Amino acid sequence: MGFVLADGLSYGVGANKAIFLAIASDRYFCLSPELNDAFLAFSDGQIVDQHHIETLIADGIIRDTIGDHDIRPVRVPVAERSLATRAARYTMAVRSPIALFDRVYVKRVLAKKGLPRLLTRDLSNLLYERSERGAEDIAEIVEAVHAAGRIFGAKDQCLSQSLLIRRQMQRCGYGAALVFGVRLLPFEAHCWLQRGVTVLDDHHEHVVQFTPVFAS
Numbered sequence: 001m002g003f004v005l006a007d008g009l010s011y012g013v014g015a016n017k018a019i020f021l022a023i024a025s026d027r028y029f030c031l032s033p034e035l036n037d038a039f040l041a042f043s044d045g046q047i048v049d050q051h052h053i054e055t056l057i058a059d060g061i062i063r064d065t066i067g068d069h070d071i072r073p074v075r076v077p078v079a080e081r082s083l084a085t086r087a088a089r090y091t092m093a094v095r096s097p098i099a100l101f102d103r104v105y106v107k108r109v110l111a112k113k114g115l116p117r118l119l120t121r122d123l124s125n126l127l128y129e130r131s132e133r134g135a136e137d138i139a140e141i142v143e144a145v146h147a148a149g150r151i152f153g154a155k156d157q158c159l160s161q162s163l164l165i166r167r168q169m170q171r172c173g174y175g176a177a178l179v180f181g182v183r184l185l186p187f188e189a190h191c192w193l194q195r196g197v198t199v200l201d202d203h204h205e206h207v208v209q210f211t212p213v214f215a216s
Helices: 033-043 049-059 097-112 124-128 135-150 156-171
Strands: 002-005 008-016 019-022 027-029 062-065 179-182 189-193 211-215
Touching: 002 008, 008 179, 019 033, 019 179, 019 211, 033 049, 049 062, 097 135, 097 156, 124 179, 124 189, 135 156, 156 179, 156 189
Parallel strands: none
Antiparallel strands: 002 062, 008 019, 008 211, 019 027, 179 189, 179 211
16 A cells, blocks of 8 residues: 545645645645654655654545555756747737637636646656747747736636646647646746746746746
8 A cells, every 4th residue: 555645736845845736726835844744754765653643644645545645846947048038029819709718718717716727637757848830820829828917817827827738738739737836935826838948938947946846
């Protein structure tokens, strides 16, 4: 018997702290110092006190499984370059019926059904993509969505914009991983699109300040 993370839970490690994201409730949290040390040791394959294992199960952090033991943190290659380096430009594509429909659709689904409904496909494998196929097309999509964001505004700007960009990319036959990251002191959460080591809708020097906690 092994152990895996509880369903809907993901985490990353920053400053020797496990930082968790519960996707369905959009909740970030850390463990107590003692339990954090036990969890990190357990995730590294070390033997820990049975009491700590039982506490992690009771707190909904891990669960047992008949499969392989795997409670590793999310793995995201360190971003090395950025695609979206040009200023956002207003074009007619910003006000196209499809673009407007996508914006309304993402907003309504986030509000009524939550993020998991928009993450039906796991594209985290694209974090290891080396091809730059469609870079020019993707750059145009990013520019258009960013320009529209300045016009329409958006709550949780980075999330809604990244979801919009990925939705329009998929319509054109492209894909990218959606990455969530956090930084502590003060706490701040952020998300971005990444393919390989290239950040598509932000600057790589900005996103490397965040510890990845989830990718899809």
